[in-house]
Amino acid sequence: MMNKPESYIKITDRCEMFNRHVMENYFPFIRHNNKKTISALDIGCGPGNSTHDVILPYIEQDVFEIIGIDISPSMIDYASKNYGGNQITFKEVNVAEIVPEDFIERFDYIFSFCTLHWIQDQRKLYSNALKMLKPNGSLLVSYAATDTCDIFQKVYKTGKYADFISHFNYFPFQNTHNPKEVLFRILQDLLRSRRPC
Ligand SMILES: C[S@@+](CC[C@H](N)C(=O)[O-])C[C@H]1O[C@@H](n2cnc3c(N)ncnc32)[C@H](O)[C@@H]1O
Known part of the structure; x- marks a missing residue:
């Protein structure tokens, strides 16, 4: 599904609704009121x-520019054809690997x-994200911690959908008792090492 943009987009109404909810409720906390030329990354x-x-x-x-990145070439191709324009561009980038040189402190x-x-x-991941953020930039993310993974795991184990699920990856916080605390510590460490002495 993640390499099939046409199929993915048909079933993402709920995803889009949830993303809207996140923007509506949390974006006001990170908005920079004094910026005129905003650069953003998705x-x-x-x-x-x-x-x-x-x-x-x-x-x-x-907004001056908004760049969408994805590891999947077919997603980038679809996004560029359907949503690309003057302000929006899309680029194939694996965020878990090396940060493109022209993304450093850009957003x-x-x-x-x-x-x-x-x-x-x-x-x-967060080390890369912080490299791409301007020094006073802000990060707003939402993703699954543990519960969703439990559901996927149960479905996977039934075998009923074996033809559709070739493998199952555990999410990074699947066995973490307190994901919020672990993430907080990661960010705190990274921010501490980023700050100039
Ligand atoms: C579930 S989709 C979410 C798409 C969109 N953000 C939304 O909310 O509808 C997850 C996307 O993350 C991409 N992805 C997974 N690993 C990635 C990585 N390491 N770097 C960049 N993109 C990645 C996948 O190719 C897929 O398009």
Whole structure:
């Protein structure tokens, strides 16, 4: 499904609704009121509908550029054809690997919806995200911690959908008692090492 944008987009109404909910309720906490030329990144943009229909309306007035990145070439191809334009561009990037040189300290905002649970090395992920953020930039992300993984695991174990699920990956916080605390510690460490002495 994650390499099939046409199929993915047909079933993402709920995802889009949830992403809207996150923007509506949490974006006001991170909004920079004094910025005029906003640069924003959407990590794991998929087919680009959330980048265009959910994120863009919140920053449209100030936006200079919004870049959607995804590991999947077919998602990027679909997003570019259907949602690319002057303000929005899409690029194939694996956020768990090396940060593209021209992304360093480029973004005022980094958004990511329904994606970051696919990245096992959360420390590396946030280290990359912080490299891409401007020094006073903000990050707004939402992704699955543990419950969703439990459901996937149960479905996977029934064998009923074996033809559709070739393998099952545990989410990074699946066996973590307190994901919020672990994530907080990762961010605190990274921010501490980022601060100039
Ligand atoms: C469930 S979709 C979410 C799409 C969109 N953000 C939304 O909310 O509808 C997750 C996306 O993350 C992408 N993805 C997974 N691992 C990634 C990585 N390491 N770097 C960039 N994108 C990744 C997948 O290709 C997929 O398009």
